[in-house]
Amino acid sequence: KAGVTQTPRYLIKTRGQQVTLSCSPISGHRSVSWYQQTPGQGLQFLFEYFSETQRNKGNFPGRFSGRQFSNSRSEMNVSTLELGDSALYLCASSLPNNEQFFGPGTRLTVL
């Protein structure tokens, strides 16, 4: 069974731009969560989607948004990028309330 895939793996943007990251979950998994990892703040929860509905949201500004499609694939969007948004963005998929399996991440650099 294929694992969680994330695209792109690396991304360089400039301040003020917006970015969209994509995540394809493990087949059969309908829950997708997103996390931000930075050296200073560690791993922080962004949001979780289940059956195309946002089930929970972390403490991030409204510039961070996401969605989930009917095939369970998910995207997250960050608008008006700031330098502090530079991070590794990790996506995880799971069965409901079950162990989460992570993708390799998208490393975003904001210049």
Place this chain on the structure above:
Amino acid sequence: GEDVEQSLFLSVREGDSSVINCTYTDSSSTYLYWYKQEPGAGLQLLTYIFSNMDMKQDQRLTVLLNKKDKHLSLRIADTQTGDSAIYFCAEPLISLGNMLTFGGGTRLMVKP
């Protein structure tokens, strides 16, 4: 909010045992996880333990859970250089969907 705490760094010699410790605060967690992150990679689920268990063994890995003290540990027997990585403990907040709260991670360095 709930905090999960870990020591930052651990150095051991190849062949020795490694013990990575974690404390958590949410006593309602039904299970707790250990993840491994190698440089430039995502998180790999190593093992997990249900809250009604005291110990779980999986090959070289042993997880101990002390619910009274809210203390979790991961023991790696016969540590190898390939075990060098950052190890995270995590607890889910089931009341908030499937959100995981992570510790800050313990960097394990294995010297040959």
